[in-house]
Amino acid sequence: MEFQKDNTFVKGRLKSVTYAFKGAVKLISTEHSVMVQFSLGIILTIAGFYFHISHEEWLFQIFAIGLVLSVEGLNTAVEKVADFIHPSYHEKIGFIKDIAAGAVFFAAMTAIAIGLIIYIPKFV
Known part of the structure; x- marks a missing residue:
């Protein structure tokens, strides 16, 4: 049987959301x-409610959490593809993985900075 693409817009979007949710899980x-x-x-979401952070702080916090999780997901995908293509160690694959991990580092440092800006004043 030949693969047939679902031609209805709504069904196609629902399938996409289902696949995205499965991937996130x-x-x-x-x-x-x-x-x-x-x-x-x-934990930071709970802290946000506890400290009654402002709407603007919520925006930055949600952005930071989403950024880190998204970049971490992309890093994982790069690592899985690289391991699939070349299961044993290869210098160029290692370089690619290091760059992907570096992107996670930048996202995490950004999130830490945002978290410190939001929460340090709550303790001072």
Whole structure:
């Protein structure tokens, strides 16, 4: 049987959302670094309610959490593809993985800066 693309807009979007949700669940349930980042996101969300952060602070916090989780997901995808293409160590694959990890580093540093700007004044 030949693959047939779903021609209805709504069904196609619902399938896309379903695949995206499955991917997010796989990412959160299988990748330890994402588990840590997701847990920190939950803790910071609870802290946001506890400290009654402003609407603007919520925007930055939600952006920071989403940024880190998104870049971490892309890093994981790059690593999985690289391992699939070249399972044994290769210098160029290592270079590619390092660059992807560097992107996570920048996202995490940005999120830490945002978190410090939001929460340090709450303790001073």
